[in-house]
Amino acid sequence: MKNKLLLIFITSIFIIIFIFFYKGLQNTNIYTPExxxxxxxxxxxxxxxxxxKTVNSSDLFKSDxxxxxxxxxxxxxxxxxxxxxxxxxxxxxxxxxxxxxYKDTKVNAKFFLAEFxxxxxxxxxxQNGVNAIxxxxxxxxxxxxxxxxxxxxRYIGPLNKKLFKEIKSLIK
Amino acid sequence: MLYSVIGYYSLILGLCFGLILILFSxxxxxxxxxxxxILSFTFLQFFFVVISFLCLVVSFILxxxxxxxxxxxxxxxxxLFYKIAGTWGNHEGSLLLWLFVLTLFILIFLxxxxxxxxxYKILTLVFQQIIIIGFFVFLIKTSNPFxxxxxxxxxxLGLNPILQDPALAIHPPILYLGYVGSSxxxxxxxxxxxxxxxxxxxxxxxxxxxxISWIFLTLGILLGSIxxxxxxxxxxxxxxxxxxxxxxxxxxxxxxxxxxxxxxEKKLILTSWVIILSISTFTLSMCGTFLVRSGILNSVHTFxxxxxxxLFILIFLFSLIFLSxxxxxxxxKSNKDTPTSFFWLSKETSIIINxxxxxxxxxxxxxxxxxxxxxxxxxxxxxxxGPPFYHKLIIPFLIPFLIAxxxxxxxxxxxxxxxxRVYLILLLVISIILSFLIVKNFDSNFLLNTIxxxxxxxxxFITLRDFFIKKYSNLSQNIxxxxxxxxxxxxxxNNLFSSEIVTNLKVGETFENSKTKIVFESIGQKKExxxxxxxxxxxxxxxxxxxxxxxxxxxxxxxxxIVTSEADIKTTLMSDKFIVINIxxxxxxxxxxxxxxxxMLWIWFSVLLISFGGLMSFFKKEYEK
Numbered sequence: 001m002k003n004k005l006l007l008i009f010i011t012s013i014f015i016i017i018f019i020f021f022y023k024g025l026q027n028t029n030i031y032t033p034e035x036x037x038x039x040x041x042x043x044x045x046x047x048x049x050x051x052x053k054t055v056n057s058s059d060l061f062k063s064d065x066x067x068x069x070x071x072x073x074x075x076x077x078x079x080x081x082x083x084x085x086x087x088x089x090x091x092x093x094x095x096x097x098x099x100x101x102y103k104d105t106k107v108n109a110k111f112f113l114a115e116f117x118x119x120x121x122x123x124x125x126x127q128n129g130v131n132a133i134x135x136x137x138x139x140x141x142x143x144x145x146x147x148x149x150x151x152x153x154r155y156i157g158p159l160n161k162k163l164f165k166e167i168k169s170l171i172k
Numbered sequence: 173m174l175y176s177v178i179g180y181y182s183l184i185l186g187l188c189f190g191l192i193l194i195l196f197s198x199x200x201x202x203x204x205x206x207x208x209x210i211l212s213f214t215f216l217q218f219f220f221v222v223i224s225f226l227c228l229v230v231s232f233i234l235x236x237x238x239x240x241x242x243x244x245x246x247x248x249x250x251x252l253f254y255k256i257a258g259t260w261g262n263h264e265g266s267l268l269l270w271l272f273v274l275t276l277f278i279l280i281f282l283x284x285x286x287x288x289x290x291x292y293k294i295l296t297l298v299f300q301q302i303i304i305i306g307f308f309v310f311l312i313k314t315s316n317p318f319x320x321x322x323x324x325x326x327x328x329l330g331l332n333p334i335l336q337d338p339a340l341a342i343h344p345p346i347l348y349l350g351y352v353g354s355s356x357x358x359x360x361x362x363x364x365x366x367x368x369x370x371x372x373x374x375x376x377x378x379x380x381x382x383x384i385s386w387i388f389l390t391l392g393i394l395l396g397s398i399x400x401x402x403x404x405x406x407x408x409x410x411x412x413x414x415x416x417x418x419x420x421x422x423x424x425x426x427x428x429x430x431x432x433x434x435x436x437e438k439k440l441i442l443t444s445w446v447i448i449l450s451i452s453t454f455t456l457s458m459c460g461t462f463l464v465r466s467g468i469l470n471s472v473h474t475f476x477x478x479x480x481x482x483l484f485i486l487i488f489l490f491s492l493i494f495l496s497x498x499x500x501x502x503x504x505k506s507n508k509d510t511p512t513s514f515f516w517l518s519k520e521t522s523i524i525i526n527x528x529x530x531x532x533x534x535x536x537x538x539x540x541x542x543x544x545x546x547x548x549x550x551x552x553x554x555x556x557x558g559p560p561f562y563h564k565l566i567i568p569f570l571i572p573f574l575i576a577x578x579x580x581x582x583x584x585x586x587x588x589x590x591x592x593r594v595y596l597i598l599l600l601v602i603s604i605i606l607s608f609l610i611v612k613n614f615d616s617n618f619l620l621n622t623i624x625x626x627x628x629x630x631x632x633f634i635t636l637r638d639f640f641i642k643k644y645s646n647l648s649q650n651i652x653x654x655x656x657x658x659x660x661x662x663x664x665x666n667n668l669f670s671s672e673i674v675t676n677l678k679v680g681e682t683f684e685n686s687k688t689k690i691v692f693e694s695i696g697q698k699k700e701x702x703x704x705x706x707x708x709x710x711x712x713x714x715x716x717x718x719x720x721x722x723x724x725x726x727x728x729x730x731x732x733x734i735v736t737s738e739a740d741i742k743t744t745l746m747s748d749k750f751i752v753i754n755i756x757x758x759x760x761x762x763x764x765x766x767x768x769x770x771x772m773l774w775i776w777f778s779v780l781l782i783s784f785g786g787l788m789s790f791f792k793k794e795y796e797k
Binding site for chain 1: 411413462466468482483486490493494497501545546548549558559560672674752754755763765
């Protein structure tokens with residue numbers, strides 16, 4: 001009797017795990033941008049990474065050109081993957097990259113940039129994750145494409161070659 | 173073209189033999205006769221898989237781009253060595269390798285277990301064939317390595333340059349020997365459970381398989397680590413990346429199993445532990461395959477993002493899990509005659525303590541790996557679990573684990589007193605004082621580091637002392653435990669004493685601080701078959717005037733076009749000097765990262781020592797008296 005209950009219990013646990021994996025499988029790589037699209041960028045104050053200076057959102061996104069806001073961290077493995085794409089993108093004159101360094105230490109972040117290169121024009125040092133919350137970010141990495149003060153696209157998770165092409169065609 | 177056809181049909185023939193074998197075995201099972209035809213069919217199945225595998229290798233060597241796998245992963249300018257290694261450097265080829273090892277192992281198993289009961293042998297074969305057929309169908313249906321491309325392309329797409337490394341060329345085969353070895357343990361445990369054959373002699377028989385899979389798994393993980401250290405150029409050797417985790421999880425389960433089997437062999441207790449661990453070792457290996465290959469986790473090693481493949485492995489994996497659950501619950505009868513409670517101070521207790529620690533480490537790694545998936549499903553949040561999580565949860569528990577590991581092997585079966593207490597306490601005091609002296613120069617996390625280092629040192633001293641005590645005869649275990657203490661110590665010292673300089677330099681410039689002087693001597697170019705490289709030369713001068721020449725490279729691979737930085741590493745007995753350069757955008761400057769990493773060689777060496785302990789045990793006839 002006791003054995004049977006245990007069997008049912010364990011079986012149901014495994015069934016639940018199965019369902020989770022199954023659902024996870026279908027979710028794979030589908031990053032649906034939902035909130036904040038076509039909205040104005042949030043107003044916020046942030047601390048610059050290299051100099052101890054506070055800036056606000058209107059300073060950062062002054063002109064009417066394209067910006068890609070990228071939330072990253074040195075401890076985040078997918079960030080390493082997408083970094084080469086960001087480096088590529090930083091060569092383009094049409095878009096300016098702004099980084100938000102999320103819950104990181106300056107020392108590690110500097111190593112990361114030294115290792116993989118620094119694609120960002122400006123970096124905001126977001127040690128306690130407040131700025132990321134103001135953007136409604138889910139986690140790292142996450143990127144926002146901004147034009148004329150308006151968020152036109154949002155990418156949750158690392159950028160890949162396909163999304164990279166999409167960004168390139170959007171900023172043309 | 174021709175080879176693809178031969179390879180493909182050999183696979184189908186192999187599958188047919190699998191089906192025939194199952195039918196045949198069921199028939200033989202009823203009249204419990206071991207027909208010699210079973211052996212020849214198993215051999216034929218293995219033979220066809222070998223043919224198929226060789227066909228793929230030949231297609232790679234000949235750069236036959238009418239084969240889709242070859243087209244996707246090879247290139248004519250690649251050196252021959254990497255053409256061959258490229259065979260298993262991709263999803264399809266590595267699965268074929270997996271099948272190759274699966275069929276090889278069952279053949280060896282049948283040849284080596286002539287004295288085992290017939291029914292047991294046949295049933296093991298049936299379970300193993302279920303796994304093999306599953307892989308055949310998976311390979312043929314979702315990831316056929318012999319797909320045609322027409323018209324035939326002129327050139328291939330090339331192998332990812334970071335995979336072009338000698339350590340990585342042999343890493344998958346070695347790791348697979350470990351993974352697949354666990355499939356034999358799985359089938360055999362299920363067979364023995366269904367026939368109620370979990371006995372001391374079964375333990376002796378399966379112990380060899382546990383050991384051999386454990387040795388290969390350990391070596392496979394080591395090779396992966398070495399590759400990460402030399403090739404990824406990030407200066408670390410373990411990143412808690414999901415793919416590393418999925419190889420660590422079966423290792424933890426297998427290590428626990430190894431200890432349980434030894435107890436089972438002596439005392440016929442812990443049978444449930446042994447069965448569950450045998451099942452979970454293999455399911456964890458499979459689960460790893462699922463997580464890595466389905467693209468459900470984002471990782472550097474993910475070969476393909478094909479949901480269909482993921483679904484197949486998922487269903488297959490859970491069918492195996494439910495099958496084994498069913499067998500465990502309905503056939504396993506726990507032994508009533510053996511006592512279930514032990515005296516608190518005995519070898520049995522210490523092994524159980526070891527088990528629970530290992531299960532704790534295993535669950536930490538498991539949760540860290542799959543939690544992002546669960547969270548994603550529940551709330552569509554994407555997170556990644558980083559090293560801080562693992563460090564915070566594992567390190568505090570490592571301390572009692574190390575101490576238990578030092579004292580546990582000294583205990584005797586059933587009931588024991590701790591002998592020579594004076595020595596044990598003396599060594600503990602020495603370890604604490606020593607580690608205090610070592611750690612006191614470092615202000616960060618002083619208390620934790622002292623305790624950690626002293627517990628590792630304690631294990632180190634105790635195992636070291638045991639080498640000199642004659643009456644203590646279990647050498648292989650002592651070597652493995654000594655290796656483990658050395659591993660933990662090396663990792664700790666490596667973390668504590670590493671130093672790093674990051675700076676930007678032009679050719680001819682010099683960086684200097686109180687301890688080190690870095691001179692950027694020269695820069696040159698080199699052209700190889702599959703890449704061009706910028707070779708730089710640095711002279712490192714340390715405070716006592718020793719000069720060291722280091723030449724890190726930047727490689728520009730032609731197919732596919734990727735720039736990689738090759739670190740130059742000077743390895744000495746006590747420390748590694750590690751230098752890596754990177755281009756700074758639009759400038760003549762190079763970003764230079766110079767690290768001194770002590771005890772790197774000892775990390776590799778200690779893991780080798782651990783596996784050597786296993787190897788000794790493998791060749792030893794009797795375990796203890």
